[in-house]
Amino acid sequence: MSHDSYNDAYIREILNTVKTVAMVGASPQNVRPSYFVFKYLAERGYDMIPINPGQVGKSLLGKPFVTSLQEITRPIDMVDIFRSAEHVMPIVDIILTLNPLPKVVWMQLGVRHDEAAAKLEAAGIKVVMNRCPKIEYGRLSSEIQWMGVNSRTLSSKRAPIPTQGMRLSLNRSSVGGGSTTAADRVAQLNNKDKNDTA
């Protein structure tokens, strides 16, 4: 599938079904995006596992850090990769040795690796790249609208009052896709430029 843009149904289904999320590259520093994405997803009821070999022995918001994906003893629904593109392939190779395989591999905003994605998809794993699960969750639940962000969703139903640990409803009507037409167009052009120069 194309990874230039995603329709909301694809992202919504992922965020609605995964429960256990292992984050590769989770940072204990509270100003790093990995920290606050971890925290946000934990607050929204996901079972979060932080992976960072440099932090083993410590914990992140009460969850002990682990060294690697192989160390995790329970099934992982989704791996969230918070590492830059050049570190992705070795992580993907480890993911493909897991049993059971995760259902989803998510690469963060700014991270895209088409070869790795193809390898994962060949094994039946869903892939999201260059997106942030916090932003997408906030968008589909409309929580992000407080920041003036175009959620690209509509609803005539009463909004929930979000509380700690609560999973929000993601069943708003979508306005035609995850990002805007213009932003998708530019992402597509930028990716084409990258491939042309590579």
Place this chain on the structure above:
Amino acid sequence: MNDRIPGFGTLAVHAGAQPDPTTGARATPIYQTTSFVFNDADHAASLFGLQSFGNIYTRITNPTTAVLEERVAALEGGTAALAVASGHAAQLVVFQQLLQPGDEFIASRKLYGGSINQFSHAFKSFGWNVVWADPDDIPSFERAVTAKTKAIFIESIANPAGSITDIEAVAAVARKAGVPLIVDNTLATPYLIKPIDHGADIVVHSLTKFLGGHGNSLGGIIVDAGTFDWSKDNKYPVLSEPRPEYHGIKLQETFGNFAFAIACRVLGLRDLGPALSPFNAFLIQTGIETLPLRMQKHSDNAKAIAEWLSAHPKVAAVNYSGLSDNRYHTLARKYAPKGAGAVFTFSLKGGYDAGVSLVSNLKLFSHLANVGDTRSLVIHPASTTHSQLDDDAKTRSGAGPDVVRLSVGIEDKEDLIADLEQALNA
């Protein structure tokens, strides 16, 4: 895609709004409060650190204003928006994110007089240097590009003469120069022209005009198209470098394709302070619900009046791009096929005195310094909105001494024509 894409009218009514979580109120409540309580110290810290979505203080976010922001972002096809106290404040906040002292930006000569003043004088005192270019001569934009250029600024439909700018041609210059194109879309509104579809990276509005539409509330808005890569060559350190006031967060890295709107909010609005009142946000978003209906009527009325004036013996010339003999008509048909807007100028054979007499004899048209009201408005730009420009600049911007500007309202056009007729014959 599986998802149905709603039309403009549906977005104008629904985007950004949903029944209130607490009361179920269907209309958006006016959250007329300065501040919002925190759940606990940790919640407060994560809000201040931009780690959680939520409200702290109305100078930064407000739930009523947020509805307006998402609605305009949706109508323009942008990723996010930030509403501020006025159109001038929108421009101030935009340029503060883009320019360092000593930098330059290129602006069209044909702009609202207030923008010409802001760029020429107030911005100069910050060390932000405007370089003018001629929208009727696209290569003049290209010639104005230097190593210090950080942005290009145009109006989609230019005030006061209603001329149409070739947005795609200027966008190509901006792309080549590696700088964002900023389009003031006030006179067109997204109903007539969507600049982002033609290559704009940032859209600004005076909400005071057609978007609010009723002449009752000041406001401005900044829309981020999500199309510009701020980190490409380190020209925009505000977006690409760690922010000391937010513990080293890099805005583009953290917020992706809506980072510019976030920068405008958490740096520009927070530190400069031109917040919009929630009450104004409520009035403006209520106005936007009828934008498609009003804008079509405004444009249809304007065309009828422009045609009638063209045939009047006392009228020397009518500058309305909706008329087939206008020099901007081809551009109007390309960019604004539904109508060429409601603001245009005309000149009288009797010159300055005839203009003054017309303005004073009109009974339905109001003589005032605004456009985009439901009511029809008239002004003599040379003695008012453009009076602080020198004579050359007045003529260049389309506000010569014999020129009268109309902003045609949504009254019945027969009544407006009758009013013009009695005033011309008085």
